Amino acid sequence: QITLKESGPTLVKPTQTLTLTCTFSGFSLSTHGVGVGWIRQPPGRALEWLALIYWDDDKRYSPSLKSRLSITKDASKYQVVLTMTDIGPVDTATYYCAHRPIYTHFFDYWGPGTLVTVSS
């Protein structure tokens, strides 16, 4: 059974760096073709893909946010970490991590999400 769960601060001050951790089970990020991605959703708004890390440590970022994002993995700990620099109020959103099945282009299992509010 695949599960994922996001963790991190619920309140962040503007200009700070946000660090979110995705802890997962039921699959290995050492398995060829597997990936874990991050998606966010501002309150009342649409989903936005942020980043994806593959089993081989290849990484992909949203072109519009690439300069502010970093994604890393610790396969042995079953964790993926997303950092976002220079946070602002527009980054207030629910952040989800999700499982990307082997050699596919969609997310089939999602974490429950964590709401991050950016405010001074």
Place this chain on the structure above:
Amino acid sequence: QSALTQPPSASGSPGQSVTISCTGTSSDVGGYNYVSWYQQHPGKVPKLMIYEVSKRPSGVSDRFSGSKSDNTASLTISGLQTEDEADYYCSSYAGINNFAVFGGGTKLTVL
């Protein structure tokens, strides 16, 4: 502004069919057969309903179907039920450096 264009709302009566469109470009929807659709009830996590344009994950009702023509993908829900009332988001692969682009979402109301 989302990369893919969806109508903000759609509606139908129980038992009817409704189709939601998702328009992109030749760089995303039109360029790959990697369109997926997600259903999201208020306050809930998105759920995968369709992948690779028209495939259904195990457990998803066959009332949900997907198709694509040129740069526009469509999600059709037949035999509408009250529990289908939700937001629906399309997504498409957009190339090696842009794994996923999403639509702005369509709020489906079952009258």
